[in-house]
Amino acid sequence: MQIELSNEFYRIKIETLGAELQSVVGQHNDYEYLWQADPAVWGRHAPVLFPIVGKLKNDEYTYQGKTYHLTQHGFARDQEFAVERQTDHSITFLLKDSEASHAVYPFSFEFRVKYALINQLLKVTYYVTNPSSTEPLYFSVGGHPAFRVPLTDDLKFDDYFMRFKPSKSRIQIPLNPQGGIDFEHRTLAPTDVDWQVDHEIFKNDALIFQLNDENEIQILSDKTEHSVTLKTKDAPFLGIWSAYPKKGDYICLEPWWGIADSIDTSGELTEKKGINKLDPAGEFKAKYSINFK
Numbered sequence: 001m002q003i004e005l006s007n008e009f010y011r012i013k014i015e016t017l018g019a020e021l022q023s024v025v026g027q028h029n030d031y032e033y034l035w036q037a038d039p040a041v042w043g044r045h046a047p048v049l050f051p052i053v054g055k056l057k058n059d060e061y062t063y064q065g066k067t068y069h070l071t072q073h074g075f076a077r078d079q080e081f082a083v084e085r086q087t088d089h090s091i092t093f094l095l096k097d098s099e100a101s102h103a104v105y106p107f108s109f110e111f112r113v114k115y116a117l118i119n120q121l122l123k124v125t126y127y128v129t130n131p132s133s134t135e136p137l138y139f140s141v142g143g144h145p146a147f148r149v150p151l152t153d154d155l156k157f158d159d160y161f162m163r164f165k166p167s168k169s170r171i172q173i174p175l176n177p178q179g180g181i182d183f184e185h186r187t188l189a190p191t192d193v194d195w196q197v198d199h200e201i202f203k204n205d206a207l208i209f210q211l212n213d214e215n216e217i218q219i220l221s222d223k224t225e226h227s228v229t230l231k232t233k234d235a236p237f238l239g240i241w242s243a244y245p246k247k248g249d250y251i252c253l254e255p256w257w258g259i260a261d262s263i264d265t266s267g268e269l270t271e272k273k274g275i276n277k278l279d280p281a282g283e284f285k286a287k288y289s290i291n292f293k
Helices: none
Strands: 002-006 010-015 020-026 060-063 066-069 082-086 090-096 110-118 121-129 137-139 141-143 146-148 161-165 170-172 187-189 207-210 215-220 228-232 237-241 250-257 276-278 283-292
Touching (some): 002 110, 121 276
Antiparallel strands (some): 110 121, 161 215, 228 283
């Protein structure tokens, strides 16, 4: 089921399947800012990643001596969420554990996704609650919104560039050709300068950065006033991705509270790099915001 929200700046659509944002249209210019999920290239708009981010080694992990199979980015993006709360300008979706989820993920959980239109910002918030009174909860969570590039039909993909704020170098984590991240060969990336957009920068898959504190990432062009800015205060990782060698007119800006496995991982969930642990009755909150011009 698709649900619509609007304010004086934007009209948005969200699908209850996966609690996935599907459309963001500017009220004053009628531009669609979100990638419209061409299945020939990549058939999603902005999937929600839970309870893992990225890919597990061999699509499996071990917990308390038992091995579980879980595919890339977890199962939430393919599950039907309930609408828990809705106002004129916000909506909160809820997903709980089930018998089916226990087959691949043996934890009790409550996972909420909230979208809120606040003036010229779209705010996205993830809440994870551990309802168990005795067992910890291990999880990752992240966003995967895909933005149209170019934003207007008279421009091209490579008319755009990305700008990082604050202007400083950031740690970049490469991907291993054999699979997974290569954390041991991190480099310092020159994100203190603008990065030209080109499909070739994605030939080795996603660009992955390690973050600290507050960060802004913009997609913009000197040839138009229209742009997209994603801001996060506490995401430890950021993925930037577009399909390759298939080429689509979009770029994903992905704030992550978790990361893919490395090739030498033990496979033990409690030892997974970037994993979050919630004690019994604990709560976790993560958020990011997007501004569209």
